[in-house]
Each structure stands twice: as structure tokens, then as C-alpha cells.
Amino acid sequence: MEAESQMINFTRGVPPAEAFPTEQLQACATAILGRHSAVVLQYQPAAGYGPLREWLGGRHGVPAEAVLVGNGSLQLQAFLSRVLTAPGDTILVERPSYDRAITAFRERGLRVVGVPIQADGFDVEALEGLVRELRPRLMYLIPDFQNPSGLTTSLCKRERLLELADQYGFWVVEDNPYRELRYRGEPLPSLHSLDGRRVLFLSSFSKVLSPGLRVGYLIGPTDLVARVARLAEDTYVSPSMLSQGIAAEFCQRGWLEPNIERLKALYKPRLEATLAALETQLSAAQWTRPEGGFFVGLDLPQGIDGTRVRAQAQVLGLKLSEGRGFFASRPGDPDGNAFLRLPFCALPEPEIREGIRRLAEAVAA
Numbered sequence: 001m002e003a004e005s006q007m008i009n010f011t012r013g014v015p016p017a018e019a020f021p022t023e024q025l026q027a028c029a030t031a032i033l034g035r036h037s038a039v040v041l042q043y044q045p046a047a048g049y050g051p052l053r054e055w056l057g058g059r060h061g062v063p064a065e066a067v068l069v070g071n072g073s074l075q076l077q078a079f080l081s082r083v084l085t086a087p088g089d090t091i092l093v094e095r096p097s098y099d100r101a102i103t104a105f106r107e108r109g110l111r112v113v114g115v116p117i118q119a120d121g122f123d124v125e126a127l128e129g130l131v132r133e134l135r136p137r138l139m140y141l142i143p144d145f146q147n148p149s150g151l152t153t154s155l156c157k158r159e160r161l162l163e164l165a166d167q168y169g170f171w172v173v174e175d176n177p178y179r180e181l182r183y184r185g186e187p188l189p190s191l192h193s194l195d196g197r198r199v200l201f202l203s204s205f206s207k208v209l210s211p212g213l214r215v216g217y218l219i220g221p222t223d224l225v226a227r228v229a230r231l232a233e234d235t236y237v238s239p240s241m242l243s244q245g246i247a248a249e250f251c252q253r254g255w256l257e258p259n260i261e262r263l264k265a266l267y268k269p270r271l272e273a274t275l276a277a278l279e280t281q282l283s284a285a286q287w288t289r290p291e292g293g294f295f296v297g298l299d300l301p302q303g304i305d306g307t308r309v310r311a312q313a314q315v316l317g318l319k320l321s322e323g324r325g326f327f328a329s330r331p332g333d334p335d336g337n338a339f340l341r342l343p344f345c346a347l348p349e350p351e352i353r354e355g356i357r358r359l360a361e362a363v364a365a
């Protein structure tokens with residue numbers, strides 16, 4: 001029991017309990033049930049709660065019909081792949097990419113191929129080669145503070161991807177749940193804002209409000225949004241209206257921006273503590289220097305076996321995730337065994353420092 005309570009968990013990219021604006025959410029729940037119970041306690045259209053679609057449309061400069069709000073963005077990604085692809089199609093993702101997204105694409109029967117990424121996003125030459133060779137149906141990417149590496153795609157790479165998508169006729173699925181959590185540097189335009197014709201934008205309230213609400217959204221061409229809405233209706237009739245009502249109330253009261261600012265103030269020192277601890281403890285490794293989000297990605301020093309580091313870390317009271325799940329690799333590509341994702345938001349600074357000390361000890365062993 002005692003050993004377990006001392007275990008430091010560097011596996012889960014979740015917000016800590018202190019991130020939740022619980023009292024404000026309580027007030028929103030009371031208000032929405034007081035005013036709109038007949039709506040939010042009823043089945044409603046599968047595209048989501050009207051006022052929230054309106055609000056999100058205003059925020060992203062699109063009409064409400066271009067917005068669909070569902071039960072978390074991961075399921076919307078799965079719906080999208082059913083609408084945009086057929087089993088057997090090839091799609092591209094960054095390498096590494098979000099492991100659950102890769103799994104969901106594979107469950108659709110897709111061939112998922114990773115494009116290597118660099119400090120400023122995907123390797124353009126590799127992408128061009130893969131597009132010509134494989135003629136993908138879509139590319140899925142997380143351009144801001146990527147899960148799992150923390151990296152951000154530069155503006156010129158965003159523009160190049162959109163040119164290629166146009167030239168070769170593939171869709172771009174932009175998954176962007178961390179975008180608003182920028183701790184330094186200047187924001188870059190979303191792919192969707194650069195070209196809304198070929199881009200499906202996914203985001204979520206999971207990281208800026210609460211994942212338990214299960215409110216995620218999709219923005220895209222209205223005909224596609226309507227097709228996803230039909231699929232959603234056939235799957236669950238209606239998404240969780242109460243959750244969407246609470247989120248809408250929170251946004252309409254003007255509480256989202258201050259909440260995001262509060263989260264940034266909570267997470268920024270955690271990122272800084274992670275980077276400083278890596279500098280002092282693990283200088284032989286290579287790691288990313290994200291400007292926001294939840295993750296730092298780390299490559300173990302040359303010749304160090306990731307499987308043994310994970311096993312040794314467990315003995316020292318540190319849980320690390322398996323790196324291979326993030327890598328959609330072809331034979332001969334790096335398989336991700338030497339990659340570690342370090343989610344820093346859920347841990348207070350002293351635990352981050354101790355966790356990285358244990359990691360350095362595991363590597364040394």
C-alpha cells in the first residue's frame with residue numbers, strides 16, 4: 001500500500017483535480033436546470049445543444065450548422081473516419097501521434113502510416129514522398145502542443161500541408177484540444193482558419209474545463225457535419241444535453257477565458273520544472289521544449305533499451321507509458337521503444353522533480 005502511494009505516475013495526460021472549476025460548474029448546472037430543464041433533460045438533435053453550437057460558431061467564425069457537439073472529440077474522430085474513409089484506405093498520422101487516435105483508425109480497418117516529425121512539425125520531404133506513394137484519404141495531425149511530443153507545426157508546414165491536400169485531394173483532420181493552453185510564444189493560425197474547405201477541426205472541453213463532462217466538437221463543411229450528425233443519431237440518438245448545457249452556460253457567462261488563464265498559471269510552472277529537471281538530471285537524453293499543452297516528449301540516450309528503463313523505473317516507483325503505441329511505423333522505421341511521453345500537468349512540481357530523478361536513476365541503472 002505504502003509503495004503504491006509513493007508511486008509517481010508519468011503515464012496519464014489528464015488534468016489534476018485542482019484544475020476543475022467545480023463551484024462554477026455547480027452554479028451552471030443549477031442555472032441550466034432551473035431555466036432549461038425541459039430542453040436539457042430531453043432527447044435533442046444529434047448535432048448538439050443549439051446555444052453551444054452558436055457560441056462555438058461565433059468563436060471560430062463559422063455558422064452554427066458547421067459545428068457539431070458530441071460526447072468527447074475522440075468519438076467524433078471515429079465518426080469522421082467512418083464518413084471519410086472505407087476499410088483498407090491508407091491514412092497518414094504524425095510519428096509519434098496520439099495512441100488512442102491510431103487505435104480508433106485501425107479499428108475502422110485503415111492502414112495507418114506515420115510521418116516522422118521534427119522540432120517544427122512533420123518532415124515535409126517524408127510527407128511529400130508518402131503522399132505520392134500511398135495516396136492517403138486523409139492526414140490526421142495535432143498541430144499545437146502535440147500529444148505525445150508537445151511539438152507545434154510551423155506556419156510554413158501548415159501551409160504546405162494544405163497545398164498538398166489540395167493537389168492530391170485528401171482531407172486534413174486537425175485535432176486541437178491543447179491549442180488554448182499556450183504558456184509562451186505567439187499563437188499560430190489553425191489549419192482550419194487557413195483553409196476551411198479541406199480541414200475538419202476537432203476540439204474539446206476536456207482540457208479547458210473537464211474531461212468528465214464529455215463535451216467535444218467538430219467544425220467542418222456543413223454537408224459533412226450533417227453526415228456525422230446522422231451517424232451520431234444512429235449511434236446514441238442524442239448526446240449528453242445536460243453536459244452541453246452546463247458547458248454553454250459556463251461559456252456564456254464569460255468564464256472560459258479566465259478559467260484558461262487560471263489553468264495556464266497552474267501548468268506553466270509544471271512545464272518549467274520538467275524542463276529544468278531534465279536539464280540537470282538527464283542531459284544525455286533529448287527532449288522537446290513545448291510552448292504549451294500537456295506533454296514533453298523524450299528520446300532516451302543512444303543505446304538505452306526503453307523496455308528495461310520502464311521495468312527499472314517501476315521498481316523505483318515511477319510509472320512510464322509504453323512508447324510503441326504512439327508510433328505507426330512501417331518495417332525499418334523507429335518503433336518508439338526509446339520514446340517516453342512525460343505528461344507534466346497532473347503532477348505538482350516536487351513530484352515532477354522526484355519523478356525525473358527516478359527516471360535518471362533508471363536510465364543510469
Ligand SMILES: Cc1ncc(COP(=O)(O)O)c(C=O)c1O
Pocket residue numbers: 013071072073074075098142147175176177203204205206211215216
Ligand atoms: C490529441 C487528443 N485528441 C483527443 C483527445 C480526447 O479528447 P476527448 O476527451 O474530447 O475525447 C485527447 C485526450 O487526451 C487528445 O490528447
